[in-house]
Structures are given as C-alpha cells and as structure tokens.
Amino acid sequence: MSKKNPYLQLDQQMVGDIYTSQEVMENLTVLCDEYGARFAGTPEEYEAANFIAACFKRYGLQNVKLETYPYAGWTRGTATLEVIEPIRRTLHCISLPYCPAADITTELVSAGCGSPDEYTALGDTATDKLVMAKSASPPDLGRWVHRKEKFERAVLAGASGFIFVSEHPGVGPETGSLQNDRPAPMPGISVCKEDGEFLARLIARENGKVTLKLRTTDINEPRTSWNVVADLPGNENADEMVVVGCHYDGHDISQGAHDPASGMVSVIEASRVLSAYAADSLKCTVRFIAFGTEEIGLTGAFRYIDAHASELDNIRFMLNMDAAGGSSRKGIVLHHWDALEPFFNTAQQQMHTEMPVGQKVHSYSDHFPFFLKGVPSSHMGDPESAPAGRGFGHTAYDTLEKVELANLRAASAVGARVALRCANADDFPAKRRTSEAVQEIVDTDPGLEGYRISLKLTL
Numbered sequence: 005m006s007k008k009n010p011y012l013q014l015d016q017q018m019v020g021d022i023y024t025s026q027e028v029m030e031n032l033t034v035l036c037d038e039y040g041a042r043f044a045g046t047p048e049e050y051e052a053a054n055f056i057a058a059c060f061k062r063y064g065l066q067n068v069k070l071e072t073y074p075y076a077g078w079t080r081g082t083a084t085l086e087v088i089e090p091i092r093r094t095l096h097c098i099s100l101p102y103c104p105a106a107d108i109t110t111e112l113v114s115a116g117c118g119s120p121d122e123y124t125a126l127g128d129t130a131t132d133k134l135v136m137a138k139s140a141s142p143p144d145l146g147r148w149v150h151r152k153e154k155f156e157r158a159v160l161a162g163a164s165g166f167i168f169v170s171e172h173p174g175v176g177p178e179t180g181s182l183q184n185d186r187p188a189p190m191p192g193i194s195v196c197k198e199d200g201e202f203l204a205r206l207i208a209r210e211n212g213k214v215t216l217k218l219r220t221t222d223i224n225e226p227r228t229s230w231n232v233v234a235d236l237p238g239n240e241n242a243d244e245m246v247v248v249g250c251h252y253d254g255h256d257i258s259q260g261a262h263d264p265a266s267g268m269v270s271v272i273e274a275s276r277v278l279s280a281y282a283a284d285s286l287k288c289t290v291r292f293i294a295f296g297t298e299e300i301g302l303t304g305a306f307r308y309i310d311a312h313a314s315e316l317d318n319i320r321f322m323l324n325m326d327a328a329g330g331s332s333r334k335g336i337v338l339h340h341w342d343a344l345e346p347f348f349n350t351a352q353q354q355m356h357t358e359m360p361v362g363q364k365v366h367s368y369s370d371h372f373p374f375f376l377k378g379v380p381s382s383h384m385g386d387p388e389s390a391p392a393g394r395g396f397g398h399t400a401y402d403t404l405e406k407v408e409l410a411n412l413r414a415a416s417a418v419g420a421r422v423a424l425r426c427a428n429a430d431d432f433p434a435k436r437r438t439s440e441a442v443q444e445i446v447d448t449d450p451g452l453e454g455y456r457i458s459l460k461l462t463l
C-alpha cells in the first residue's frame with residue numbers, strides 16, 4: 005500500500021486555498037444572517053436556494069439548476085399547554101413539524117427516555133393519554149433512539165398526543181419533525197428540560213394523576229420546494245458520478261447554523277476548489293446537491309431519487325455532509341460498504357489528515373434515500389462516536405457564532421479531496437447493491453430499528 009500521494013499537487017492547491025480564504029465563513033454568514041432558518045415554505049428558503057445556485061455558477065460549475073418538487077408542507081401555529089391538575093399552570097411549548105391542529109384534555113404518562121422497554125412497560129396505560137419522553141437516548145441501549153421512533157411508539161401505544169422533553173438545560177424546547185412528508189396522526193409538541201422535570205415531579209406525587217390541556221393550531225397543506233443541482237463534468241466518463249450533498253433548510257426556530265448550514269457551505273467550498281484546480285483532471289463527474297426540506301422528512305433527497313431513477317446505476321459514491329462543519333471529527337462513515345474501507349484508509353494515509361473510516365448507518369439524513377436504492381453511500385462524521393444528544397442542535401441556539409472556521413475548513417478539505425479520489429479511481433471498489441441486499445440490511449441492522457418502526461406505522 006503506497007503512502008505516496010498521487011494527488012499531492014492538487015491537494016496542495018485545494019487545501020492551501022481553503023486555508024487562506026474566508027469564503028466559506030462568508031457564505032455561512034449570508035445563509036444564516038440573510039436567510040435565517042431557510043425553513044420549508046418560507047421566502048428565505050427559496051432565496052437561499054437561489055443564493056446557493058449563484059455560488060455554484062460563480063465558481064464555474066455547470067448545469068446549475070433548481071429542481072422543483074411537491075411535498076407535504078406545514079405551517080407553525082400557536083401551541084398552548086396547560087396543567088389542569090394537580091395544580092394549574094401554563095407551560096411554554098412549541099409544536100413539532102407535521103403536528104395537526106388539535107384540542108385535547110387528558111392525563112399525562114411518562115415513557116422516560118422512550119426506549120422500547122419503557123414503552124412496553126407502559127402497556128395500555130398510554131391509551132388515549134399524552135405520553136412524554138425525554139430527548140436523551142436511553143442509557144445502555146447501545147444505539148441512538150430518534151425523536152420519530154419515540155413519537156411513533158407512542159402512536160402505536162394508542163396515545164392521543166406526544167410531549168418531547170429536551171435533555172439539555174438552558175436551551176428551551178427541541179424541535180424536529182414528527183413524520184416524513186405527511187401530517188402526523190396525532191399532535192406532538194416540545195417543552196424545555198426544566199418544564200419536563202416539573203411535569204415528572206407532578207407524576208411522582210402520591211396519586212400521580214396529572215391532567216393537561218393541549219391546544220395546537222398548525223396547518224398542514226401541500227407545497228413546493230427545490231433541490232439545487234450543479235456539476236463539475238468528468239473529462240473521461242461524464243455519465244458516471246460522485247455525489248456530494250447536504251440539505252440547506254433549517255428548523256424555523258433557529259438559524260440552523262451548525263445543522264445544516266455548516267455542512268452546506270463546506271459542500272459549496274469543496275465545489276469552489278475542485279472547480280478552480282481539478283476541473284480539467286476529473287475523470288468522472290462530481291455532482292453537488294443542495295437538498296431541500298430535509299428537516300421535515302428527507303423530502304428533497306427522496307424526490308431527487310425519484311426524478312433521477314435512471315441515473316442511480318451511474319452514482320459510484322454518495323457523500324452526505326449534513327452538519328459536517330460542526331465540531332465532530334471529519335471521518336467517512338460508510339453504510340455497510342466493507343469493500344470501500346481499504347480504499348478510504350489508503351486515501352487517509354496519502355492525505356496525511358485526520359479522517360477516521362468506519363461503518364454505521366442511520367435513516368435520518370439525506371443519504372438514506374440513496375442507501376435504500378443500493379447506491380454506495382456515506383456521511384461525514386465520527387464513526388466511533390457514542391450515541392449522544394444534539395446539544396444546542398434543533399433549538400433556538402443553533403446560531404452562527406458557534407461555528408468555527410477551522411471546522412468549516414477541515415470539512416471542506418476532506419470533502420474536496422475525497423470527491424477527487426472517488427471521481428478519479430480507476431477501479432472504484434463498490435457497485436450499486438441489489439434491492440434484496442438492501443432489504444437484508446434494513447431487516448437486521450440495529451441502527452435501523454427506528455426505520456422499521458416507521459414502516460409499521462405506514463402499514
């Protein structure tokens with residue numbers, strides 16, 4: 005295995021440029037300060053898509069376009085939560101995306117951290133009740149339990165509503181959609197950790213009866229959004245492509261600076277330096293995609309897969325850089341692609357950079373529609389990270405000043421160098437897998453338990 009770097013000169017040019025430029029932070033500042041949350045259905049979402057397209061054009065990319073698609077839209081309404089007994093109190097809360105309008109008065113039960121065992125223990129005591137679950141992952145379960153899985157288990161338990169309690173002090177309620185691309189079958193709201201602890205203390209009182217009145221006024225209606233697609237065409241095999249992407253929409257309660265904008269501007273920065281230095285030497289096409297409406301169900305990525313079904317055989321690799329410019333390590337997390345590990349380990353040794361390589365898949369970002377279609381896929385992150393909470397993510401405090409230029413640069417550099425290597429490999433060691441092979445992973449991977457639960461709800 006050679007440690008000699010066949011791309012040394014291009015690496016030096018691209019990485020040197022990234023580390024002597026402010027461009028990536030300037031783009032992040034525009035996305036966050038000019039366009040705010042870029043939430044699905046807002047004017048700023050469309051303006052951000054056009055800004056990203058303008059960046060791609062300015063950097064010399066080709067076939068730059070906005071691809072329009074329909075999706076299930078949602079508009080936040082006011083939400084009120086009143087404690088009726090054992091005392092009277094009004095608590096601050098927010099609806100979660102796809103919450104329907106509702107007005108219910110019923111008892112509260114707690115599902116703890118919302119693990120499968122905690123829901124089993126609730127049995128039919130959850131029927132027609134409000135179920136509350138903390139955002140924390142259950143300790144000792146060995147996997148992260150996503151909000152959607154907790155919500156869907158509450159639906160399956162016969163609950164009439166769901167209260168998502170942030171695990172983090174001082175950051176208010178934690179948002180996130182209840183469903184993918186469809187109105188939720190029952191209301192779901194979020195409260196801050198402090199109010200969640202208060203409700204837990206009421207449940208712990210002697211008779212434990214806590215009655216709440218929840219009223220939501222959200223609107224579910226069809227809408228239109230956009231993926232932004234741009235190419236650096238390959239010079240030898242333009243039909244075959246490497247896809248590098250990230251979503252650009254954030255949640256409406258914040259700037260979404262870390263999730264997703266730090267990753268989005270790193271994708272844009274990778275496109276800038278690849279275009280400037282490697283455009284003439286790319287063998288395959290590198291396609292950059294800014295996905296729309298990820299936060300409410302990976303809708304842009306699912307629509308992309310539908311619209312480009314005939315091209316999926318031609319994607320040799322997909323790298324999802326969702327939130328990649330945050331503080332996490334800039335590794336390559338492969339989605340059950342053992343054959344690709346040596347390829348990326350060799351790349352890492354030649355690049356002389358920190359880029360841990362590992363295997364782990366989850367169903368909660370834009371790589372997942374590609375994974376389901378058998379496309380060799382990955383996301384940028386730390387393959388060794390333990391299941392952990394989002395911190396200020398998905399709260400009002402995911403704001404620009406928390407993102408560090410050094411992290412944006414590291415993500416951009418790894419993204420550009422990996423895309424170059426994938427596009428120029430003569431024998432890329434992975435081919436699209438069959439639907440049977442995908443199904444076997446979907447049926448057995450512990451990390452996809454939440455996805456299997458969501459299928460139960462669909463049936």
Ligand SMILES: [Zn+2]
Nearest residue numbers: 263264326327
């Ligand atoms: Zn994201």
